[in-house]
Amino acid sequence: MFCRQCEQTANPCTKLGVCGKQPDTAYLQDLLTYALQGLATYAKEELKEGKLDSKVNRFTVEALFSTLTNVNFDSEAIKNFIYEAVNLREELKGKGIKVQETEACNFKPADSLEELVKQGEDANRKLFHSYQNEDIQSLKEITLYSLRGIAAYADHAAILGKEDNSVYAFIYDALDSMQRNGDLNFWLNMVLKAGETNLRAMELLDAANTGRYGHPVPTAVPLGYKKGKAIVVSGHDLRDLEILLKQTEGKGIYVYTHGEMLPCHAYPELKKYKHFYGHYGTAWQNQQKEFAQFPGAILMTTNCIIRPLDSYKDRIFTTGVVGWPGVKHIKDKDFTPVIEKALELPGFPEDKESKTVMVGFARNAVLGVADKVIELVKAGKIRHFFLVGGCDGAKPGRSYYTEFVEKAPQDTVILTLACGKFRFFDKELGSIDGIPRLLDVGQCNDAYSAIQIALALSKAFNVGVNELPLSLILSWFEQKAVAILTTLLYLGIKNIRLGPSLPAFVSPNVLKVLVDNFNIKPIKTVDEDLKEILG
Structure with missing residues (x-):
């Protein structure tokens, strides 16, 4: 196997996934991705004509979602996704849709699981080992992993009735393009387009969640x-x-x-x-x-x-x-x-009283007190905002994020989201004139809320987002984090500090582009980073 899509990868995982994924399952997921590329070639054209059955859209995002880290480890389930992808492709092909065919357009899945795994080995080579240029390979992988994150958010939104064909159109276009030639500029633009599409997917999910369940309240x-x-x-x-x-x-x-x-x-x-x-x-x-x-x-x-x-x-x-x-x-x-x-089962034998933690500081709650926040900034009572969040993981280096929050000065506010917050979610950080110093914005997809908060503050202060007293200290683990990072790049957000390690699929030249254009930085020590940010 060859898998390097998450932060805990052995760079890459070749014998067994650190996540527990078996090689057979890894190859089947690669084969599913390959089968989806063939389906996408036809779905892309059918969607343009406004004739694509919605079941193809829903299936595609579910299938992509199933290949995301720590989702589906069941080879039988992945096998069924492969067969369904080919069946849907053949249905579309039967309509006489004219496309520029690729090998994936004519892929025929084997009958047995064992033979499917062998086909998966070949698909793995095509996905990860068939490009002479490591930078194009790197950008293609960033795009693929972003697609998996986008699919997760699009799936959640669709479950609650919120969809947008522009999201599906990009997914099909990207999957189809991966089978074809494209220079560095093409793939750099594709990465930024992934970020734009993910922003729309998160916006849909935000509307779906708040439309059905109301805006979060503290x-x-x-x-x-x-x-x-x-x-x-x-x-x-x-x-x-x-x-x-x-x-x-x-x-x-x-x-x-x-x-x-x-x-x-x-x-x-x-x-x-x-x-x-x-x-x-x-x-x-x-x-x-x-x-x-x-x-x-x-x-x-x-x-x-x-x-x-x-x-x-x-x-x-x-x-x-x-x-x-x-x-x-x-x-x-x-x-x-x-x-x-x-x-x-027995359940809990008795009540246990414990501390509480505060949640519910999504954009509606925070912007509801924006005037007070702005006054505190102008009065010098709030010096800086830190968004400390993202994915959690098992590596010891993630203690950096706990230490960062603990050492952040008393006149700073911590915004947090996703499971990275569990490093410090129960810390008592106090408040600044009634504004809690630790504000839980929500799940990873609620990066949309955090973005809206930043945009609103930049408008209020009449400065660009990059001129705000705001620093992003992010931890990443899997493909939804990759999608969110591409969104931040699409929005032109700079000076992001990323850790605990940089993605293995980012080539040295691609990293240089990100550093030169967006000033992305690996985390150092907490003391060094705080000194550099705050002076």
Whole structure:
């Protein structure tokens, strides 16, 4: 195998994914990507004519989403995606659509899983080893990984009824272009176009979430638990959580969030469920320890699953595009098996009081007090804003982000989002004239909210975003983070500090372009970075 799409990669992973992905599954995911390229060639033209069946759009983003890190480890599920991609391609081909065909347009999948894996080895070579220019290869990979992140956000938005053909059009165009020649400028522009498209996908998801569940409001979330039966929900999908809350109503079960589901407690239409209680655990990489100790059922709704231990494998469930061999998958959103398992298990034996953490500082809440924030900046009471967030992971170097927040001066404010916040989400940082110094903006997709906050402040101060007293200190892990980074580049955001390590798929020359044009910097030590930023 050859996989280097995430931050924890062995640069690259060749024998076994650090994430737990087996080589066979890795090759099948490469074959799925190849099959999607063939489908995209026809879908691209059909969409232009306004004739493309929406099922092709929905399938494409689900299939791409399934190849994102820590989503689907089930070879059988990936095999079915491959067959469906080819079936849909043949349906479109049967309509007589005229295209400039590529090899992928005529790819025929083997009948057996073993033969499919061999085809996947060939697809891997075409995807990652067929380009003479390492810089073009690097830009193509950045585009591919951005596509996977875009697909995740587009899928979440579509589930709640928000779609835009411009998002699908770019996905098809990019997948098709990967099979063809293009110079460095073409692929640099494609990376920036990925950023523009991801901004639209996040905007759609923001509209979908707030349109259905209301704008997040500042909310104190307990980190303790209540005596009784329990279900913990991890991942990102608000719709899955809503369905589960409805199905568990009146059954004597408390529902808890885990990981990036924490911000769900701030949405008014989810807050109204009395049995939706608190937050359990921290970030995705700690789930083996945390889930083993949880006395109830577990539901994984999106990416972030890692190998379930035997101690809880019989009480963890997946839904949506998530999959793990031997773990029960809920296809139809009837969570009865999850509920029944929770009722069988002991649950928490007693109440446990603990501290609370504040969530709900998305754009609506922050901009609601923008006048006060601006006054505090002009009065010198707020010197600087730091956006410290992104993905969390297992590497020791990520302690940098905890130290950064702890050492940030008392006249600075920390905005945070995504699971990177679990390095410091329960720290007591105090406030500045009633404005909390730690503001949780939400999930990773709520980078859209953070961007809107920055744009509003730049307008209020009548300066460009890069002239604001704002610094981005980002941690990355997987492909949604890559998509967000391309969005920041598209918006012209400069001086981003990125860590804990730089992506293995960024070539030296591409890195030089990013440094020269956007002044992207690897993180150093906290003291060095604070001194450089604040003087």
